[in-house]
Amino acid sequence: MNNPNHISNQATDKYANDIAPGKNQASITLANGKIINLSDQKNGVIIDASALTYNDGSKIQDGLASTEGIQTISTPKGGTYQDRLPDGTNVWLNAASSLTYNVSLSKVSTRMVMLTGEAYFEVAKDKKRPFIVQTAKQQV
Numbered sequence: 094m095n096n097p098n099h100i101s102n103q104a105t106d107k108y109a110n111d112i113a114p115g116k117n118q119a120s121i122t123l124a125n126g127k128i129i130n131l132s133d134q135k136n137g138v139i140i141d142a143s144a145l146t147y148n149d150g151s152k153i154q155d156g157l158a159s160t161e162g163i164q165t166i167s168t169p170k171g172g173t174y175q176d177r178l179p180d181g182t183n184v185w186l187n188a189a190s191s192l193t194y195n196v197s198l199s200k201v202s203t204r205m206v207m208l209t210g211e212a213y214f215e216v217a218k219d220k221k222r223p224f225i226v227q228t229a230k231q232q233v
Contacts, residue, residue: 118172124162
């Protein structure tokens with residue numbers, strides 16, 4: 094006869110090494126060096142020259158946006174996040190990834206971002222200003 098405790102131990106052992114799915118988790122490092130942890134209750138952020146807001150319209154914090162400089166948004170292991178850059182480009186960052194960009198991305202002649210890790214881009218069309226993704230080994 095089977096021991097019911099033995100069966101439940103086998104089931105527990107079977108799933109002990111499963112990896113939990115990713116969740117909305119990211120931080121943004123502003124041009125002034127301040128780091129803001131983004132809400133895991135929201136699923137995206139809109140980065141504009143005048144404000145930082147979640148994609149549902151709620152403000153992240155007042156007085157934080159800068160009109161110039163370099164900012165970085167990054168996700169930890171197990172985290173993902175959706176971002177809309179100042180030029181209108183949508184980016185989905187995968188786990189353990191970071192994206193560095195110029196805050197005035199919507200005003201420069203060549204839109205260049207630096208990516209570490211993995212991301213999916215829906216680039217805002219602009220024939221006059223190319224969009225370039227720089228990684229450690231290539232430019233696309």
